[in-house]
Amino acid sequence: MxxxxxxxxxxxxxxxxxxxxxxxxxxxxxxxxxxxxxxxxxxxxxxxxxxxxxxANKEELLAGMVDTVVGGIDPPAAGADWKGAVRERVLSARRALRRHPWAPRVIEALPAPTPAVLGHLDAVIGLLRAGGLSADLAHHAMHALGGRLLGFTQELFDASPEAAPDPGVAARLAARYPHIAEVAATAAHAERAAEDGTAVGGGCDDQFEFEFALDVLLDGIERLHLAGWTSTGARRAVQ
Amino acid sequence: MxxxxxxxxxxxxxxxxxxxxxxxxxxxxxxxxxxxxxxxxxxxxxxxxxxxxxxANKEELLAGMVDTVVGGIDPPAAGADWKGAVRERVLSARRALRRHPWAPRVIEALPAPTPAVLGHLDAVIGLLRAGGLSADLAHHAMHALGGRLLGFTQELFDASPEAAPDPGVAARLAARYPHIAEVAATAAHAERAAEDGTAVGGGCDDQFEFEFALDVLLDGIERLHLAGWTSTGARRAVQ
DNA sequence: CACCGTAGGCGTACGCCGTACACTCGTCAA
DNA sequence: TTGACGAGTGTACGGCGTACGCCTACGGTG
Structure with a gap:
């Protein structure tokens, strides 16, 4: 009543x-x-x-939910070493997402990355670039990290330019996410330069990115193996 | 008619x-x-x-579809070097899944890994163990690779033992997937040994696995950065 | 040959879902 | 006073997964 x-x-x-x-x-x-x-x-x-x-509809509701939780990621602390800064930022993202276990799946299921997700990616790329990494290496590093660490897929760089053929919109996006834009541009150039007939139109070489991440991981694991690494030792070292 | x-x-x-x-x-x-x-x-x-x-229902239909495509992964070629063997096996898995873009999402959405997925994981662990890696390191390596490379999530090792408290069923699973069983056992021991009050019951330390993968990637990327790595150089080296 | 159990396919029906469309009704500017 | 507007309502449609019961052709058995 x-x-x-x-x-x-x-x-x-x-x-x-x-x-x-x-x-x-x-x-x-x-x-x-x-x-x-x-x-x-x-x-x-x-x-x-x-x-x-x-x-507008359920999809927009889900996108709004994602932006709500991704917006809770701490801003990046630009420190002296890029590695520490990226590490902290990624762990902050993980902390934010762990409180909402449904979030990663929803992020991947959405047809396009939401503004907050783009902002997060742009910030991480910014840290890499500030640390002196080339746009090229930063690009591949983002792909390698992408798997479970950031919760986004490699279609990001493919879809963004294709879905916005309007130059005005593209310019606005580039202004809002400068690091993403820079990386996308160098990727497009590298692609064109490396083209040899297998030519993918526009995006980046999916297979190359996959093998890059795979080899970074395998090389790193091999190094640990040869050095006699153990997890109990690693855990002790942390404390 | x-x-x-x-x-x-x-x-x-x-x-x-x-x-x-x-x-x-x-x-x-x-x-x-x-x-x-x-x-x-x-x-x-x-x-x-x-x-x-x-x-039985739609979920079982999806599981059956997954097993159909995962069953198409080439058997592992046990070669001299474990790294090459794992690399080939993972790339074979990727090839199989790329023909069915819906598959990774479905695999992750299913409540439990299907037999073919378990078989694949067991085979990869087997390659790592055959290469001389400790069960401990193999365990963490699997988590690190898990992201996008294998298409399974870290809940695997958590859920399997918990969902099968029946010792008979557990023994049957251990017999069918010996490498998974071994890795799960050592993880449980390490967990118990490292326990300090923050105690997770049974499974493996999620946070530790996450940071392990993150650091392997960051260290590897840093090494490439310091060595002046470029992707055009890497592409050229492949040819 | 008659019989019948069985298994594969059919039809109907229920309760959920997202959402299009037309409406009411309170608020406030002119 | 009036009229536009915007938040919330009510009804309805088509699609979904699937429970339940029926039909019917087939193979084995007496």
Whole structure:
């Protein structure tokens, strides 16, 4: 009764909807699989269609949820050594995502990276570049890290330029994410230079990136093996 | 008319259902998102419920599809150097999965790894062990490679022992996947030995695995950076 | 040959989902 | 006073996974 009149219930808005959706996915076992527009509406004491005044559709709801949690990543601390800075930033990302186990899957399932995700990637590339790495090496490093460490896929650099053939939009994106733009540009050049008939149009060489990450890992593991590395020793060394 | 009598249409069976499902997901843009029991049934000229005589439900259908494609990975070639053997095996896995872009996402979404996936993992661990790596290092190496390279998540080693408290079942699994079992056992011991109050029950230390992979990558990238590595040089070296 | 158990395929029905579309109704500017 | 507007409502549609029961052709058995 008090709900049907009087204070009239604080009105919905985008943030309230997103926050409730995140809370729901965090609480429920199935994560975002258990989230439906209908259940979310019920949670907010509202009819399902009311949500559509604040999000265009379920996909935009999911994107908004992702941006909400990715926005919680600490800003990068630009320190002396790039390695430490990147390490800290990636661990911060991991901390943010671990509180929302559904997030990585949703990020990968979305058709395009959200602004907050792009911002995170741009920031990490910025740290690499500030550390003196070439745009080329930074590019491949991002691919190598991409797997589970950042929660984004290699389609990023492929899709972005293709989906925005409008030069105006492209320029705006380049201004907002300068490091991504720089890396994409050098990748395109390297691609053109290395072209030999197997020619992929535009994007970067997927196979090359895959083998790059694979070899960095295998070489590193071999080095540990030859040095007689043990995890108990490593754990002790940390303390 | 010829369908309603005469040859009576070759009857369905599990393989035909799985093959049709894989073909459908390969052909359709949305992959397995576009796949529904109803559409698959229509494809096979059959009513939806007919499929349930051959697969228990949609989840089992997806698991069957995964096993179909993962089964296509070449057997490991046990060569002199473990690194080359692992490299080849992982690239073979990648080749198999690239023909079915929906597969990695489905593998990660399934609640438990399928037998073929377990077999693949067991084979790779076997190569590492045959190369002389300790079970401990092999364990961490698998986690590091896990990201995008193998298409499985770190929950594997956590979930397997917990979901099978029945010692008989556990023994049967250990017999079928000996390398996985060995690695899981040493991980449990190391965990117990390193326990200091933050105690995770049973599984392996997620955070440690994450930082292990992160540091192997960062160290490797740093080494390339200091050596003046360029991708055009690397590409040229390959040819 | 008659019989019948069985297994593969069919039809119907239920409860969920996302969301299009047209509506009400309170608020506020003119 | 009025009229536009925007938040929330109600109804409805098509699609989904799948429970349940039925039909019917087949193979083995008496």
């Amino acid at each position: 008090s709900e049907s009149e009087g204070v009239r219930r604080t009105p919905l808005n985008r943030e309230r909807v997103l926050a409730a959706a995140v809370a729901f996915a965090d609480r429920e076992a199935g994560g975002t699989d258990a989230l439906s527009m209908r259940k979310l509406a019920q949670e907010l004491g509202v009819v399902p269609m009311a949500l559509y005044k604040h999000v | 010829s369908e309603s009598e005469g040859v009576r249409r070759t009857p369905l069976n599990r393989e035909r259902v799985l093959a049709a499902a894989v073909a459908f997901a390969d052909r359709e843009a949305g992959g397995t998102d576009a796949l529904s029991m109803r559409k698959l049934a229509q494809e096979l000229g059959v009513v939806p419920m007919a499929l349930y005589k051959h697969v």
